[in-house]
Amino acid sequence: xPPDTTNYMILGYAVTVLILAALILYLVIRARNLRAELRxxxxxxxxGQPPSEPVARTNTSASGxxxxx
Amino acid sequence: xxxxxxxxxxxxxxxxxLTVVTVLGMILTFYLAxxxxxxxxxxxxxxxxxxxxxxxxxxxxxxxxxxxxxxxVYLVTRNRAWDHLALASVEVGLxxxxxxxxxxxxxxxxxxxxxxxxxxxxxxxxxxWLLYAAYLTLRSALPNPDRRARLxxxxxxxxxxxxxxxxxxxxxxxxxxxxxxxxxxxxxxxAKGEFEVRTDLHIGLTLGIGSIFWMLTAITLMWYRLRMExxxxxxxxxxxxxLSQQ
Numbered sequence: 001x002p003p004d005t006t007n008y009m010i011l012g013y014a015v016t017v018l019i020l021a022a023l024i025l026y027l028v029i030r031a032r033n034l035r036a037e038l039r040x041x042x043x044x045x046x047x048g049q050p051p052s053e054p055v056a057r058t059n060t061s062a063s064g065x066x067x068x069x
Numbered sequence: 070x071x072x073x074x075x076x077x078x079x080x081x082x083x084x085x086x087l088t089v090v091t092v093l094g095m096i097l098t099f100y101l102a103x104x105x106x107x108x109x110x111x112x113x114x115x116x117x118x119x120x121x122x123x124x125x126x127x128x129x130x131x132x133x134x135x136x137x138x139x140x141x142v143y144l145v146t147r148n149r150a151w152d153h154l155a156l157a158s159v160e161v162g163l164x165x166x167x168x169x170x171x172x173x174x175x176x177x178x179x180x181x182x183x184x185x186x187x188x189x190x191x192x193x194x195x196x197x198w199l200l201y202a203a204y205l206t207l208r209s210a211l212p213n214p215d216r217r218a219r220l221x222x223x224x225x226x227x228x229x230x231x232x233x234x235x236x237x238x239x240x241x242x243x244x245x246x247x248x249x250x251x252x253x254x255x256x257x258x259x260a261k262g263e264f265e266v267r268t269d270l271h272i273g274l275t276l277g278i279g280s281i282f283w284m285l286t287a288i289t290l291m292w293y294r295l296r297m298e299x300x301x302x303x304x305x306x307x308x309x310x311x312l313s314q315q
Contacts, residue, residue, distance in 0.1 A: 002108055005115035005179045012118040012175040013099075016125070016168050020286075023164045027293055034300045041307040 076296060084292055091289045094282035098124065101275040118176040120279045123250065125168035128283035130232055132162030132291060133201065137229045140222035152218035153302075155225050156208065157294035161287055163201050170198060181246060189238050190247035197231035204228060 102120035109116035135158040143151035173191070174184045185191060204224055211217035239247045 002113040005113035009114040012172045016121045
């Protein structure tokens with residue numbers, strides 16, 4: 001009869017999933033922030049002044065999604 | 070035209086396909102490890118950590134090997150894209166090695182009766198982790214992009230010595246508790262723990278398939294991280310241009 005070490009197995013797998021999820025989340029959030037920053041800078045460059053409204057809303061249709069290409 | 074960082078459509082399709090294969094492969098990997106591989110008679114279910122412990126190391130070592138290749142190519146060509154790849158590979162490899170470190174400690178607790186001990190394998194693994202964490206710190210401390218890329222390339226190449234040492238330490242040191250799972254241990258014949266990798270089809274298959282998909286996970290994540298760096302570079306270029314206009 002093997003010893004009951006299931007709790008440690010669950011802990012090990014939970015840590016694994018958490019670290020992978022954190023890494024993916026970090027990549028997604030950072031990519032999103034960079035895209036927003038890029039859109040804002042392009043708007044500033046085009047118009048010669050910073051936008052008064054949130055940039056993501058004003059420029060979404062034109063910019064497309066750089067990272068999803 | 071808005072955001073001007075565009076990626077070739079065919080490469081995007083390859084990345085999307087790779088992502089699907091990787092996700093499905095990781096689901097299969099976890100399924101095999103949890104339900105297909107048998108339960109170890111001596112250790113119980115905690116032995117199933119073996120598959121993520123070794124798998125994550127395989128993925129991390131793959132990423133760090135890519136750091137070496139990217140570093141060498143950068144030093145030869147001075148093409149910044151290779152420096153970006155080196156950065157991406159360390160940023161992905163380090164979390165994977167973190168998984169190896171933590172799952173090792175969790176596994177050690179019921180088997181060695183301690184979370185951590187001054188074992189040569191454990192200590193060398195911790196030193197390796199710190200060396201790659203220092204790589205990221207080094208980069209952030211160097212503002213000049215060319216100098217940063219040059220030094221980081223050299224550092225990334227030299228740091229790989231620690232990965233090789235982690236791999237061989239249990240094969241050359243006799244004072245280690247850590248089992249030799251792959252290959253013989255001529256110096257330490259008493260080091261057991263192969264879990265019948267070479268003779269048990271279930272264990273061998275689970276480890277083999279798992280290792281392949283952990284490697285694919287590292288490559289897929291690196292690819293996304295690399296694309297992010299292209300956007301970051303575009304942002305930096307735009308910022309500099311706008312500042313120079315003022």
